[in-house]
Amino acid sequence: MATVNASVGDLTAGGAADSKQQEAVKGEEEVVSKEEEEDDDDDDDDEEDEEQGEEGEGEEEEQEEQQEPEGDDGGQHSTSDSEGLSEQLEVIFDKHGAQRRRASLTPGSKQSRPKNNRQTTSCFVHSLLEARSKYNPSTANPDDDLHKPADKNNQAEASQGPQHTQSRLLTKKQLSDMAFGIRELSKKLGRIRLMLKVRNVFLLTKAHDQKLIQYTRNVAQWLLQQKDADGNQYTVWVEETMKDNKSFGVDALYSQDESYRERLKFWTTELCKKKPHLFEICLALGGDGTVLYASWLFQRIVPPVMSFALGSLGFLTKFDYGHYEETLTRAFRDGLTVSLRLRFEATIMRSTKKDNEDDQHSRDLVDELIGNGADDASTHLPGGTHNILNDIVMDRGPSATMSSIEMFGDEEHFTTVQADGVCVATPTGSTAYNLAAGGSLCHPDNPVILVTAIAPHTLSFRPIILPDTIVLRIGVPYDARASCWASFDGKERCELTPGDYVTISASRFPFPSVLPLDRRSEDWVDSISRTLNWNNRQRQKAFDDGGKTGGGGQ
Numbered sequence: 001m002a003t004v005n006a007s008v009g010d011l012t013a014g015g016a017a018d019s020k021q022q023e024a025v026k027g028e029e030e031v032v033s034k035e036e037e038e039d040d041d042d043d044d045d046d047e048e049d050e051e052q053g054e055e056g057e058g059e060e061e062e063q064e065e066q067q068e069p070e071g072d073d074g075g076q077h078s079t080s081d082s083e084g085l086s087e088q089l090e091v092i093f094d095k096h097g098a099q100r101r102r103a104s105l106t107p108g109s110k111q112s113r114p115k116n117n118r119q120t121t122s123c124f125v126h127s128l129l130e131a132r133s134k135y136n137p138s139t140a141n142p143d144d145d146l147h148k149p150a151d152k153n154n155q156a157e158a159s160q161g162p163q164h165t166q167s168r169l170l171t172k173k174q175l176s177d178m179a180f181g182i183r184e185l186s187k188k189l190g191r192i193r194l195m196l197k198v199r200n201v202f203l204l205t206k207a208h209d210q211k212l213i214q215y216t217r218n219v220a221q222w223l224l225q226q227k228d229a230d231g232n233q234y235t236v237w238v239e240e241t242m243k244d245n246k247s248f249g250v251d252a253l254y255s256q257d258e259s260y261r262e263r264l265k266f267w268t269t270e271l272c273k274k275k276p277h278l279f280e281i282c283l284a285l286g287g288d289g290t291v292l293y294a295s296w297l298f299q300r301i302v303p304p305v306m307s308f309a310l311g312s313l314g315f316l317t318k319f320d321y322g323h324y325e326e327t328l329t330r331a332f333r334d335g336l337t338v339s340l341r342l343r344f345e346a347t348i349m350r351s352t353k354k355d356n357e358d359d360q361h362s363r364d365l366v367d368e369l370i371g372n373g374a375d376d377a378s379t380h381l382p383g384g385t386h387n388i389l390n391d392i393v394m395d396r397g398p399s400a401t402m403s404s405i406e407m408f409g410d411e412e413h414f415t416t417v418q419a420d421g422v423c424v425a426t427p428t429g430s431t432a433y434n435l436a437a438g439g440s441l442c443h444p445d446n447p448v449i450l451v452t453a454i455a456p457h458t459l460s461f462r463p464i465i466l467p468d469t470i471v472l473r474i475g476v477p478y479d480a481r482a483s484c485w486a487s488f489d490g491k492e493r494c495e496l497t498p499g500d501y502v503t504i505s506a507s508r509f510p511f512p513s514v515l516p517l518d519r520r521s522e523d524w525v526d527s528i529s530r531t532l533n534w535n536n537r538q539r540q541k542a543f544d545d546g547g548k549t550g551g552g553g554q
Helices: 019-040 047-055 057-067 124-128 155-160 172-189 210-225 240-244 250-256 269-274 288-297 321-334 357-361 365-370 523-532
Strands: 002-005 192-195 200-205 235-239 264-267 281-286 305-309 337-341 344-351 380-388 391-395 403-409 412-425 448-456 464-467 472-475 484-488 491-496 501-506 511-515
Touching (some): 172 192, 172 337, 172 501, 200 210, 200 288, 210 235, 210 250, 235 240, 240 264, 288 305, 305 321, 365 412, 365 472, 380 491, 391 403
Parallel strands (some): 002 192, 200 235, 305 511
Antiparallel strands (some): 337 511, 344 501, 391 484, 403 412, 448 464, 472 501, 484 491
């Protein structure tokens, strides 16, 4: 297996493991850089300036070949330069290309070359998923369905502060290119070994389980005692609640070594939200719920998550806690392999109320989303966005009345769901609520969206599997008898009143899961066999023909 030094600032979306892959990625970067230079021209630049920039491209490429590192001997990431990058890293597309490109990731900074002036961060995922903080939709052709935003774009959203371009506002082509880029990157990451320059280790423990506090202390103490190959010591981050937890014993740790006071730190949910780039790796101690909590804490950028099994099932926990010392030593010394798991971006869209009550009841959700009112952005306002790893569930909540839910895909009205609810799951979440509702099991590498009705009041509503390039919208019609309730990975449960809907699309921020070096994706089949007893049946006995070797049975 090839090895890539993940501290190199110029790691590209391809994550190439050998010289041929690096040359291919470098060639694509040259194409991307040419497009970036054209985008970076001021509005008052004339065409002559652009032509001069293109003529000088050859010299810039020659300089780049001299400046870019080869192999594993590149420059290191600068964490201090990344303080302002907590929100602008995302997977994007090449909006100029007429065809899908082999790697559709472009750097987010709009600075001219040389590229070693770009800001980088300490986590290799940040370098691989660089993107612009905004996309200018004015370049799209509104008359082309492939270049038309999939959902309503209300300017009020900008008042919420600096944001990335949400997946629901991408065009069909842009969303397709973005999803394709994530899949290509995940394939390449699965074939290489990444050498992390670990300085800050994030420890996450199963919530509400006091028995695991001692396990957390053991890992934290061991990490504080270790040094990397260069003799540098690690900084360990534990949850702020550990500060006053007697089982964890902060004061006892401080008494062992005075340097622990500087290297044992405490994280909060706000820190995870504002500075996710601070951590090079996350160690999750618990079960699948702990891994989901890691996804919830890091709503955008997610550090690579190495999960140790201390829970119940263990679809997502790949490592044995009993061997954590050998596992971490090998990972920090020999590198690790990462798989990118698809996440969904779910945006709640709230219906704006009409002054006249009669007008409110006469409204039609189908017309407002795909009919004559589709271009009227004033009908709905965004009410919050979540990136989820498992599923979005919309159900009847405390109401005794069956739910009525409208389902849309892109510009098409799929159906009206009359059931207790509907579950929209990622491939990772296919073994969770989706499974309990009768949905299909799905390998996590599949680029799909799973839609399963919960107790449908019909004989014909079978679960369906949709491509991850679709923008799904599920909402409560205005004539519904009762509201629905939505939850996102089992959290942030909220009421959806008639007229509200949820937009679901592939997220720009995938979930990087660390895999064992000696095992691959076939572990998924082993996990469903081990935890769910998939196809577990006593083997059928052979016929006993009494010693006869020929002839047919009677």
